[in-house]
Amino acid sequence: MKAGLYLSEKYVRIGQLDKPSPKRNEALIKVSFAGICGTDMMIYSGKHPRAKAPLAMGHEFSGVIEDINGEDPRFQIGDRVVVEPTISCGECPACLSGNPQVCEALGLIGIDWHGGFAEYVAVPLHRLHKVPDSLSDAHAALTEPVAVGIHTVRRSNLKVGDTVTILGAGPIGLIIGLTAKIAGAKKIYISDVSPFRLKKAASLGLAAIDAKKDNIVEVVKAETNGIGADVVFEVAGNNVTAQQMIDVCRTQGQIIVVSVYKQKPIVDLASMHFRELSLTTTRCYHSTDFAAAISMMASGEINVTPLISHELPLEEIEKGFEYMLNPETSLKVLFQPNL
Numbered sequence: 374m375k376a377g378l379y380l381s382e383k384y385v386r387i388g389q390l391d392k393p394s395p396k397r398n399e400a401l402i403k404v405s406f407a408g409i410c411g412t413d414m415m416i417y418s419g420k421h422p423r424a425k426a427p428l429a430m431g432h433e434f435s436g437v438i439e440d441i442n443g444e445d446p447r448f449q450i451g452d453r454v455v456v457e458p459t460i461s462c463g464e465c466p467a468c469l470s471g472n473p474q475v476c477e478a479l480g481l482i483g484i485d486w487h488g489g490f491a492e493y494v495a496v497p498l499h500r501l502h503k504v505p506d507s508l509s510d511a512h513a514a515l516t517e518p519v520a521v522g523i524h525t526v527r528r529s530n531l532k533v534g535d536t537v538t539i540l541g542a543g544p545i546g547l548i549i550g551l552t553a554k555i556a557g558a559k560k561i562y563i564s565d566v567s568p569f570r571l572k573k574a575a576s577l578g579l580a581a582i583d584a585k586k587d588n589i590v591e592v593v594k595a596e597t598n599g600i601g602a603d604v605v606f607e608v609a610g611n612n613v614t615a616q617q618m619i620d621v622c623r624t625q626g627q628i629i630v631v632s633v634y635k636q637k638p639i640v641d642l643a644s645m646h647f648r649e650l651s652l653t654t655t656r657c658y659h660s661t662d663f664a665a666a667i668s669m670m671a672s673g674e675i676n677v678t679p680l681i682s683h684e685l686p687l688e689e690i691e692k693g694f695e696y697m698l699n700p701e702t703s704l705k706v707l708f709q710p711n712l
C-alpha cells in the first residue's frame with residue numbers, strides 16, 4: 374500500500390509498506406483524512422526521541438472500518454471512525470488510577486507504530502470512536518487536537534467571567550481559545566508573532582495581540598485595572614513566553630503549561646512565589662475528552678473549519694511539510710491517503 378514515510382531528518386517521501394493485517398481485537402482502517410501535528414514536525418526535524426525511520430507518521434486521523442478481527446458489538450465493517458492514538462500499558466500506577474494519559478510507557482500510533490499517513494492502519498478496537506453523521510471525515514481528523522484543548526481547559530480552574538490569556542495562536546492555542554469561550558471566559562487575550570494567525574484569532578472572536586508590536590503583559594494589565602489574567606495558557610514554548618506567563622498572571626492566579634519545550638525553559642519561580650501563583654501542566658487527553666471533542670464538533674459548538682489551511686493528496690507529503698514550516702500560511706494541513 375501507499376504510505377507517506379519519514380526517512381531521515383527533513384526527508385519525507387511517498388513509498389510503500391505492506392498492507393497491515395489486523396491482529397485479534399484489531400480493526401483495519403481505511404484512512405480518510407490525516408493531519409500534520411507539531412509532534413510530526415518534531416519527528417520531521419529528526420529530534421523526536423522515540424520515532425524511528427522509516428515511519429508512516431500521523432496520529433490525527435479519521436477513516437472507515439474495512440475489516441475486523443474479533444467481535445465488538447459497537448463496531449461494524451463500513452463504520453466511520455476516528456482513532457484515539459494513545460496506547461497505555463494498563464499496569465502502571467497512572468493507568469491503575471484511571472489516568473492512562475500519563476502512563477509511564479505511553480505510546481502513540483503514528484509515533485511508536487505506523488500511523489495515518491498511509492492508505493491503511495491496523496488499530497486496537499478499544500482505540501476507536503464512531504463518528505456521528507453530522508461530523509465530516511475532515512473535521513473528525515481534528516478530534517485529537519480538539520481533545521487536547523478540552524483536556525487542557527478541564528485541567529484549569531477557569532470560572533465563568535474569568536479573564537484568560539493564551540500565549541501562542543497555533544492550532545492548539547486557537548482550540549484552547551474556542552474551548553475557554555464555551556467554558557465561560559469573559560475576555561480571552563491571545564498573542565502571536567504571525568499576522569496570519571493573529572487574523573485567524575481575531576476572526577474567532579479572540580482579542581488578538583501582536584507580540585512583535587505590543588507587550589501582552591502591559592495590554593492585559595491595562596485592561597484589568599492592573600490585576601492581570603485569572604488563567605494563563607502557555608502554548609508558544611519559548612523563554613519569552615515562559616516569563617510572560619508569570620508576569621501576566623494575577624496574584625494567586627493559575628498558569629497552565631501546554632507547550633512541549635524544545636529546550637529547558639528558564640522559569641522565574643521567585644516571582645511565582647511572591648504572588649502565590651499555581652502552575653499546572655497537561656498531557657494529551659482522557660478518552661472522555663476525546664468523546665467530548667467528537668460530540669462538540671458534531672453539534673457545531675466547536676467549528677474547526679477555520680483551522681484547516683490545506684487538504685492535499687498523500688502524494689504531496691513533501692509539500693505538506695513545507696507548508697507547515699511556514700506559520701504565515703499554515704495551521705492544520707490534512708492529507709487524504711485514499712483520494
Ligand SMILES: NC(=O)c1ccc[n+]([C@@H]2O[C@H](COP(=O)([O-])OP(=O)(O)OC[C@H]3O[C@@H](n4cnc5c(N)ncnc54)[C@H](O)[C@@H]3O)[C@@H](O)[C@H]2O)c1
Nearest residue numbers: 411541543544545564565584609610631632633655656657
Ligand atoms: N500538552 C500536550 O499534550 C500537547 C499536545 C499538543 C501540542 N502541544 C504543544 O503545544 C504547543 C503548541 O502547539 P501548536 O501545534 O499550536 O504549535 P505551533 O508551533 O503551531 O504554535 C505555536 C505558536 O506560538 C507562536 N509564537 C512564537 N513566539 C511567540 C511569542 N513570543 N509570543 C506569542 N506567540 C509566539 C508561533 O508563531 C506559533 O503560532 C507546542 O509546544 C506543542 O508541542 C502539547
Ligand SMILES: [Zn+2]
Nearest residue numbers: 410433517518
Ligand atoms: Zn497531535
Ligand SMILES: [Zn+2]
Nearest residue numbers: 462465468476
Ligand atoms: Zn501505564
